[in-house]
Amino acid sequence: MELTLYDTYERRLRPFTSLEPGRAGLYACGPTVYDYAHIGNLRTYLFGDTLRRVLQLNGFEARHVVNITDVGHLTSDADSGEDKMEKGSRRTGRSAWEIAAYYTQAFLRDLERLRILAPTVWTRATDHIPEQIDFIAGIERAGFTYRTSDGIYFDTARLERYGHLARLDIAGLRAGHRVDLGEKRAPTDFALWKFIGDATRQMEWDSPWGGGFPGWHIECSAMSTRYLGALFDIHVGGEDHVPVHHSNEIAQHEACHGHPPARYWLHGAFLRLQDSDKMSKSDGSFIRLDSLLARGFDPLAYRYLALTAHYRSKLVFSWTALEAAQTALGRLRRAYHQLPSGGTLDAAMRERMLAALNDDLNTPGALALAWEVLKSDLPGAVQKATLAWLDEALGLGLDTWRPEARAVPDAVLALIDARQRARAERRWADADALRAEIEAAGFAVRDTAAGPVAEPVPA
Ligand code: AMP
C-alpha cells in the first residue's frame, strides 16, 4: 500500500518513493537550546516521530538526523537583534556553553517522556563549524555571496527560483523594504557568516573571512549534507520554517549543488493557545511539558492530544482538551491491559489502519480505528495484537503501561480479615456487607488459593 505525503515544495500529495530501496533519509530541524522547549515545539517533534514510525511500518529503515542549534543566533530572522545564547547567558549567569548543555539535556528528557524515538544521529552545530565554513566557501566560489561591514551575505537575486518553497512574492517584498535594508542588497538576503567586530562573544570562531560565527541557516545545509548526502529523501520542520529557514537552506544548496537538498518537504502546523495566535519561545510566555506534569498530567496525554489532530491542521491547546485526552488515553490503556494476549492481528483491520496512516499520516483516523477495534466483535486476543501493531505508529506505549500499584491501606486489610472470619463462621450476610465496604473504599476482593487479595478498582 502506497505511502502518500503532502509535499510543501510541490504543494500536493505525492506518493513516497525513496532514493535507495528500503531506506529513507530524514532530516528534522532541531531546537535552539537557549531555553526549554515549549509544547508547541514538541508538537513538531511528535509529528517527525510519527513520520519516522510510519516509514518504519512501511518497511523503510529510517535514517533520522536531528540537529541541535547551540550556536547563538539573533532573535530576529532578519539577522539583527540580540543573540539568543548570550541573552540566555545574561539571564541565568551561566556561560553560553553551559546553557546549551543544560537545555539540550532538558530537551532530551522531554522527548523521552513523550516516547519520541531517539534519532539515528544527533548533530550539534558547534561540532560542525569547519563543515559550515566549507559550505559557505562553496557558495562563495559559485558567486552567490557579497561582503558587508558586518558579514558575508547570500545574494538571493542571483537565484532565479529563490523562495519557490514559500511562493514568496519577491517583487512585493522588495517594494516594501526600500528604506531599512542597511548594507543588504535585498530584504531576502541573509547572513552566512557574521563578524563580531569589537564586540566580545562567548562563541566565536576563525574563518577565511574573519572571526565571527555562522548564520542560522548554514548549519542545516552543512550537517544534512554530512550525514545524509547532497540529496536525501525528506526534510521536516514547523510551518514557520517555510518562508525563511527552509527557503534559505534550499537557496544555499541550489548555489552549491544546483538542486534542493531534499526530495520532499513536510511541515507541521503550529500549536496555538486559546485567545492567542501563537506560542512563542522568545516572548517568555509558554507552556512546557513540565507545566503539564506539575498539573498532574501524564506526558503521553499530550501525545494523545497531538494525535487527535492532523499534523497539517492547527491545534488549539486548552487544559480541557488535555483533560479529555488523558481520560481517553486512560480508557484505552485499561481496555488494552484487560485484553488477553497470544492472538494474531486482524489483517483487514491492519489494512484499514495502514491506509489511514499512509494517507499523509492521518492519525485522527488511526485513533478512531483503535476505538473501533475495541468495540468490534473480534476476539480479545486479536484486538490486543491489532492495537499493539497500531501502537508502533502511535507510540502511546500501550504494551508497557501497567495499572498503578496502590498500597492497600491498613483499614482495608482489617476489613478483609473481618470478612474472612465472617465467611469461616458462615455469617454470609456480614461477609457481603464487608465486601461492600471494601469496594466502597476503592478495592475489589479476589479470592485466590492463597487467600483473599485486595486490588484497586480501576477508576
Ligand atoms: P526553535 O527551537 O524555535 O528553532 O523551534 C523548534 C521547532 O519547533 C521548529 O521546527 C519550529 O518550527 C517548531 N515550532 C515553534 N513554535 C511552534 C508552535 N507553536 N507549534 C508547533 N511547532 C512550533
Ligand code: ZN
Ligand atoms: Zn534547519
